[in-house]
Amino acid sequence: MSFPPELDLIGLPHTPSPELSIVFVNWNSTDYLRECIASIYTYAREVKFEIIVVDNASPQRDVDGLKEQFPGAILIKNPENLGFARANNLGFKHCSGRYVLFLNPDTQLMGPAIQTMLNHLRSSSNVGIVGCKLLNSDLSVQTSCIQKFPTILGQVTDIEYLRLRWPSCKLWAIASLFAECSEPAKVEVISGACMMMKRDVFERVGGFSEEYFMYAEDLDLCYKVSHAGFVNYYVGGAAVIHHGGKSSGQREVNQWATRMKFMSILQFVIKSRGRFYGASFRLAVGFAALIRLLAIAVAFPFINRKAGQSMISKWWVVFNWAFGPGSSEGAAPSR
Numbered sequence: 001m002s003f004p005p006e007l008d009l010i011g012l013p014h015t016p017s018p019e020l021s022i023v024f025v026n027w028n029s030t031d032y033l034r035e036c037i038a039s040i041y042t043y044a045r046e047v048k049f050e051i052i053v054v055d056n057a058s059p060q061r062d063v064d065g066l067k068e069q070f071p072g073a074i075l076i077k078n079p080e081n082l083g084f085a086r087a088n089n090l091g092f093k094h095c096s097g098r099y100v101l102f103l104n105p106d107t108q109l110m111g112p113a114i115q116t117m118l119n120h121l122r123s124s125s126n127v128g129i130v131g132c133k134l135l136n137s138d139l140s141v142q143t144s145c146i147q148k149f150p151t152i153l154g155q156v157t158d159i160e161y162l163r164l165r166w167p168s169c170k171l172w173a174i175a176s177l178f179a180e181c182s183e184p185a186k187v188e189v190i191s192g193a194c195m196m197m198k199r200d201v202f203e204r205v206g207g208f209s210e211e212y213f214m215y216a217e218d219l220d221l222c223y224k225v226s227h228a229g230f231v232n233y234y235v236g237g238a239a240v241i242h243h244g245g246k247s248s249g250q251r252e253v254n255q256w257a258t259r260m261k262f263m264s265i266l267q268f269v270i271k272s273r274g275r276f277y278g279a280s281f282r283l284a285v286g287f288a289a290l291i292r293l294l295a296i297a298v299a300f301p302f303i304n305r306k307a308g309q310s311m312i313s314k315w316w317v318v319f320n321w322a323f324g325p326g327s328s329e330g331a332a333p334s335r
Helices: 030-043 063-069 084-093 113-123 152-156 160-165 199-204 217-227 251-273 275-302 305-323
Strands: 008-010 020-026 049-055 074-077 099-103 107-110 127-135 185-187 194-198 231-242
Touching: 020 030, 020 084, 020 113, 030 049, 030 063, 030 107, 030 113, 049 063, 049 084, 063 074, 084 217, 099 113, 099 199, 107 113, 113 127, 113 194, 113 231, 127 217, 152 275, 194 199, 194 217, 217 231, 217 251, 251 275, 251 305, 275 305
Parallel strands: 020 049, 020 099, 049 074, 127 231
Antiparallel strands: 008 074, 099 194, 107 231, 127 194, 185 231
């Protein structure tokens, strides 16, 4: 884990000997972050926690206001955007809790979600990562909050309509999201928007893998934890709102994020399954994008025009990524 030496660390008074450290990586999401931290103070009063905010050189430069509203937080200001993995590792470096929660700034607690997850994490020595039910802003379920490790078949059939129509299909393994029973369920992948784990487990697997700038870090961490002999759990009795994608808005950034997401997933697939499988995976994603584009073109007169244009833009980017040279797609767009 390597960090730039010019860090601006604001060592504010914080909770002594906390049980739980909550780490946020912020990029232009300060308004959402304020709401999230406020919800933590509202619903996690029974937990002795500390809050660490790592700001990745947000262009809006409004993160300093957090120390006025939440003087107990620790604020780390990076002089450059380190990416999600490096910034979380940096935040962890300043943690002192026995347990750590990596939480997106565009989230908001609903009830005692932290306490519920923490109770399960304490309950067994083989627990790796604990996640919860993530809800969209309209309180509908985000089916991506638990996943299987990516495969060709899984990626080609990753269509939200199918997932919601047949949630019990083992291809997606999301049945527990809609089960009436709230008992913890064993899962392969927990969404990086909300991941709680023991400090020593995170250290044992080497933290987040820093070869990823953005996306797929959660896949990689869950993979390492599973291969270390631990079990990842989804705790349906805990719920957190995840507004999703609120750190970006302009079209250029969104297109870059789409390319980055598929690049990172491919990187993980190659790392975990080899280059031949990775090449096949990329081709499969490209053909799936082409089929989606044709289907959207046929349905375009009958669907919402704005939604159709958005889908076309997304899958055109994916198609070009899959069959293009991909030599410069890791470069971030201008802010």
